[in-house]
Amino acid sequence: MRIDIPAFDQAAAEAAQHRLDRLTKPQGSLGRLEELAVRLAGMTGNPRCRFERRTVVVMAADHGVTEEAVSAFPQEVTAQMVANFAAGGAGINVLARQARAQVVVVDMGVRTRSATGVLDRRLGPGTRNMTREPAMSRAQAEAAVAAGRELAGQLAAGGTSILLTGEMGIGNTTAASAVTAALTGRPAAEVTGRGTGLDHGALAHKIAVVERALALHRPDPADPIGVLSAVGGFEIAGLAGLVLGAAERRIPVILDGFITGSAALAACSLAPAAREYLIASHRSVEPGHRIILEALGLEPLLDLGLRLGEGTGAALALQLVDAAVAIRDEMAEFAEAGVSERLDG
Numbered sequence: 001m002r003i004d005i006p007a008f009d010q011a012a013a014e015a016a017q018h019r020l021d022r023l024t025k026p027q028g029s030l031g032r033l034e035e036l037a038v039r040l041a042g043m044t045g046n047p048r049c050r051f052e053r054r055t056v057v058v059m060a061a062d063h064g065v066t067e068e069a070v071s072a073f074p075q076e077v078t079a080q081m082v083a084n085f086a087a088g089g090a091g092i093n094v095l096a097r098q099a100r101a102q103v104v105v106v107d108m109g110v111r112t113r114s115a116t117g118v119l120d121r122r123l124g125p126g127t128r129n130m131t132r133e134p135a136m137s138r139a140q141a142e143a144a145v146a147a148g149r150e151l152a153g154q155l156a157a158g159g160t161s162i163l164l165t166g167e168m169g170i171g172n173t174t175a176a177s178a179v180t181a182a183l184t185g186r187p188a189a190e191v192t193g194r195g196t197g198l199d200h201g202a203l204a205h206k207i208a209v210v211e212r213a214l215a216l217h218r219p220d221p222a223d224p225i226g227v228l229s230a231v232g233g234f235e236i237a238g239l240a241g242l243v244l245g246a247a248e249r250r251i252p253v254i255l256d257g258f259i260t261g262s263a264a265l266a267a268c269s270l271a272p273a274a275r276e277y278l279i280a281s282h283r284s285v286e287p288g289h290r291i292i293l294e295a296l297g298l299e300p301l302l303d304l305g306l307r308l309g310e311g312t313g314a315a316l317a318l319q320l321v322d323a324a325v326a327i328r329d330e331m332a333e334f335a336e337a338g339v340s341e342r343l344d345g
């Protein structure tokens with residue numbers, strides 16, 4: 001797989017920093033908001049980048065591993081929530097409306113086919129049970145990544161200038177845990193959490209399920225497609241592709257929680273330079289998310305105890321991106337506002 005990711009534009013980043021330093025505030029006093037404005041300039045290559053059309057891509061899929069009783073909810077919730085997204089009634093619909101983002105719902109492989117208003121990129125009626133066989137074939141993993149890359153291209157052609165990742169899939173925190181353990185080498189017990197709300201005993205069982213799948217497949221961390229095929233999910237592989245397709249086009253990507261983080265980890269294993277295009281919106285309650293963010297060298301903007309998924313944390317962080325851009329463009333400079341500069345300046 002040939003993936004060409006343009007380098008971070010240092011000159012654009014410096015130009016944005018220079019502008020921020022002339023605004024009527026002590027230098028650096030808007031902290032991470034300033035860092036965000038500078039990173040966005042380096043990503044886009046434009047110190048005055050603007051994000052008019054913003055798109056949350058919510059990829060949905062089912063997981064064969066739900067046969068092992070790893071979720072607090074039944075599998076049919078995936079399809080039911082896809083219908084809820086299409087009808088505009090889910091958490092992500094509300095937060096995307098607030099942030100003026102469109103929601104694109106993609107069926108990557110939900111067990112039952114969805115109604116209208118959902119993009120069809122189905123690779124099958126859900127993955128297979130990873131504790132018995134590979135979740136998907138290598139060809140399916142490659143096709144899912146390719147579909148995500150292509151979708152980034154289609155959305156970019158339609159004017160999207162910033163992408164937000166979201167997902168839905170009962171059982172997908174088990175897949176994300178296994179992918180994270182496989183790619184980071186950390187033990188299942190460290191990266192596996194309660195997902196939609198397992199109790200203590202059920203969590204121990206879920207950790208054992210992840211351990212069993214990893215022991216069966218022994219995925220090679222140097223082969224991210226192999227990892228996705230053994231223990232991944234169609235939405236996780238698709239989102240890995242979306243991240244790559246965005247980075248190839250200098251489009252910033254706002255990540256959501258643990259599952260989209262595992263997709264980004266796989267993307268960066270395929271093409272490390274993709275990391276420069278990632279914004280970590282928040283730190284999920286899932287313990288594996290902290291490990292992913294550390295592995296990627298990303299500091300999350302928010303820590304709100306979120307564990308919904310869907311792209312909800314990403315939509316909240318888009319409001320901080322808007323704040324960073326507005327500060328950069330709308331604040332007065334010292335000279336024009338007649339404000340005295342620093343004494344030792």
Ligand SMILES: O=C(O)c1ccc[n+]([C@@H]2O[C@H](COP(=O)([O-])O)[C@@H](O)[C@H]2O)c1
Nearest residue numbers: 071169171172173195196257258284309
């Ligand atoms: O984004 C997160 O960090 C996150 C953490 C826990 C659960 N979720 C959501 O919950 C679903 C997966 O949970 P589970 O317990 O079925 O594996 C899936 O639809 C995710 O969107 C999402």
Ligand SMILES: Cc1cc2nc[nH]c2cc1C
Nearest residue numbers: 073077168196308309310
């Ligand atoms: C109701 C519900 C909504 C969700 N949204 C994302 N994951 C979810 C899991 C459940 C169970």
